[in-house]
Amino acid sequence: MNASAYYEYYTFNGANFFTLILKPDGAGKYPVVVTRSPYVGRDQTAEALVSQFKDKKMQWAEHNYVLVFQHCRGRGLSSGEFVPYLYEREDSRALRQWVRKQDFYNGQMFLLGASYTATLHYCTAPFEEDILGAVFRVQDSERYRIWYRNGMMRTSHADWYFGLYKDESPLKKAYTMDAFSELPIKNLSERYLGERAEEFEQMLAAPRFADAFWQTRLGGAETRDALSKANIPLLLTTGYNDFYMGGMFRMWEEMAPETKEKSAMIVSPYNHGDCYDAENGMCLPNAAIAEQFGKDFPIKWFDAILKKEKPFVKTGSITYYRTFENAWRTGFDSEKTREITVRLPGGEKTLIYNPGNAPAFGSEGTFMNAPGEREDVISVYTAPSERDLFIKGRIKAKLTVSSDCDDTSFYVMIGIHTENGDYALRQDITSLLYQKEHYAKNEKTVLDFVFDEYAFALKKGQYLRIDIASADKNRYVCHRNQTGDYSLLETYQTAENKVFLDESFLILPIEE
Numbered sequence: 001m002n003a004s005a006y007y008e009y010y011t012f013n014g015a016n017f018f019t020l021i022l023k024p025d026g027a028g029k030y031p032v033v034v035t036r037s038p039y040v041g042r043d044q045t046a047e048a049l050v051s052q053f054k055d056k057k058m059q060w061a062e063h064n065y066v067l068v069f070q071h072c073r074g075r076g077l078s079s080g081e082f083v084p085y086l087y088e089r090e091d092s093r094a095l096r097q098w099v100r101k102q103d104f105y106n107g108q109m110f111l112l113g114a115s116y117t118a119t120l121h122y123c124t125a126p127f128e129e130d131i132l133g134a135v136f137r138v139q140d141s142e143r144y145r146i147w148y149r150n151g152m153m154r155t156s157h158a159d160w161y162f163g164l165y166k167d168e169s170p171l172k173k174a175y176t177m178d179a180f181s182e183l184p185i186k187n188l189s190e191r192y193l194g195e196r197a198e199e200f201e202q203m204l205a206a207p208r209f210a211d212a213f214w215q216t217r218l219g220g221a222e223t224r225d226a227l228s229k230a231n232i233p234l235l236l237t238t239g240y241n242d243f244y245m246g247g248m249f250r251m252w253e254e255m256a257p258e259t260k261e262k263s264a265m266i267v268s269p270y271n272h273g274d275c276y277d278a279e280n281g282m283c284l285p286n287a288a289i290a291e292q293f294g295k296d297f298p299i300k301w302f303d304a305i306l307k308k309e310k311p312f313v314k315t316g317s318i319t320y321y322r323t324f325e326n327a328w329r330t331g332f333d334s335e336k337t338r339e340i341t342v343r344l345p346g347g348e349k350t351l352i353y354n355p356g357n358a359p360a361f362g363s364e365g366t367f368m369n370a371p372g373e374r375e376d377v378i379s380v381y382t383a384p385s386e387r388d389l390f391i392k393g394r395i396k397a398k399l400t401v402s403s404d405c406d407d408t409s410f411y412v413m414i415g416i417h418t419e420n421g422d423y424a425l426r427q428d429i430t431s432l433l434y435q436k437e438h439y440a441k442n443e444k445t446v447l448d449f450v451f452d453e454y455a456f457a458l459k460k461g462q463y464l465r466i467d468i469a470s471a472d473k474n475r476y477v478c479h480r481n482q483t484g485d486y487s488l489l490e491t492y493q494t495a496e497n498k499v500f501l502d503e504s505f506l507i508l509p510i511e512e
Helices: 046-062 088-100 116-122 143-147 155-164 177-181 188-193 198-204 245-254 289-293 297-307
Strands: 003-012 015-024 030-037 066-071 105-114 131-137 234-239 264-268 317-322 327-330 337-343 348-353 378-381 389-393 396-403 409-418 421-431 445-450 454-458 464-469 495-500 505-511
Touching: 003 046, 003 088, 015 046, 015 088, 030 088, 030 116, 030 297, 046 066, 066 088, 088 105, 088 116, 105 116, 105 297, 116 131, 131 297, 143 155, 143 245, 155 177, 155 188, 177 188, 188 198, 234 245, 234 297, 245 264, 264 289, 289 297, 317 454, 348 464, 396 409, 421 445, 421 454
Parallel strands: 030 066, 030 105, 105 131, 131 234, 234 264, 264 317
Antiparallel strands: 003 015, 015 066, 317 327, 337 505, 348 495, 378 464, 389 454, 389 505, 396 445, 396 495, 396 505, 409 421, 409 464
């Protein structure tokens, strides 16, 4: 099939936007698929980008779609300054208005995005009447969940933010991941970005969802409930090891019934890129979404909408990979489960937690370090399973703990023992005062952990590994073992934290 690719610029709110278009050759009107991205550089000419765009995206024209791809403000060949989230609602809506004026547009539009490029669409909700459907991959719409987990700030997202913030400007950035361990963390943007990043600084002072910041535009109010406001067929995809996986399940749960009935969700056992860590992870049979459903599954989704046919995946339900059973099935959210309680072995254990030398853990979906490598990490194994089980849903844990500090944090990583080693499945973190209104030093208390969804087989004779610590410096800003606004603290103290294993347990959701 013949197709043409070209680029155009248009001006909006002081910036010139570089926009690539791929369309079937000749005159005619077609449905348009719209996507935008900041993940583009300035090291290639417009002509070279047009050639690559045509080569890589030809399948869209072959299926009679026009694909429109735009560089975000301040990124690639678009002018202006890129500040994550700040201009996306207006800029994204402006692109759609531009599309509506083109002679190739037939009045039918689709939205396509993954990770931040999905956020660019979320922030425009509710969607206009000519938008017929969307494919949104690996992205949560709730900004609080992106920045925090149970009051603990995610350093990986801060690293992403710092890296992209006005990246094409002459700002002199000089930060490393160690910057997020500095005291105080307040004014970090001024120290390492060369200017105050208002959203980042306000976010630092808002560790709880109830904080007023999260109800503002900078706090993501315009993306919140984006899918619950939609009434179009939505295809969501994520993976058990995806950074945003739990948030995507929450979005699915909150979707209006009439929207959910015509939408679908697919969950692989892999990470944000729907792949596994080749160095330290596990390759599973036919596990990537593209392996099971084809690389062109977004086209299949849009085709079904246009043709009013049943799509390739069941709507109104979650299709998911059954890890270690190595099979796909539909019905994650509808199949019945029951809960069983698994006691943790051992007695009283002490963790000496020094925030200046905190433990670090690998990612979910990778093999865990050997137990006993650090004294500030407790590793225990459950008893071998007496029969084959299939665990599906949200594992919970209850830890009985105490601390000699007014506040501190506790971290749990759950893994499964395999013939190749202990494989990390799920992690969670919380603090005493995040869950308790008051805490008296050395008082025993119970902390609740609720892990994101998973679906995996636990075979007879297999067992789980539970690592317990007080921090994970690879993933979260380390708790200072003090009360008060963590962003203002200028010192930390060492905590003596205790875990009473014989008074602690896991709660496993078992498929009936």
